[in-house]
Amino acid sequence: MQLPGDEESGLTCRTYVFQDESHTLGNALKCLINRYDDVDFCGYTVPHPAESKMHFRIQTKDTPALEILKRGLKDLQKVCDHTIDMFEKEVKEFNKT
Secondary structure (H helix, E strand, C coil), rough: CCCCCCCCCCCCEEEEEEEECCCCHHHHHHHCCCCCCEEEEEEECCCCCCCCCEEEEEECCCCHHHHHHHHHHHHHHHHHHHHHHHHHHHHHHHHHH
């Protein structure tokens, strides 16, 4: 992960570059992080389809952007774990019938 051109913007305003990531991670993470009270802006771009990277921007009121990113990734992991658990439960239930 890189931080392009953010040295002067302070800890509450950062753009992170994720290599080998796309809309799949970007949209899910953006939707979670935008719900946090301390977040002023969260968005992402995939600069070009031929490049396998995603730019992810977070701007907050007071909390360091890196803390928000870490929280968002942990929350997204919890959502994914819950989804897998529910899917596996329903598949087992379906296979019983």
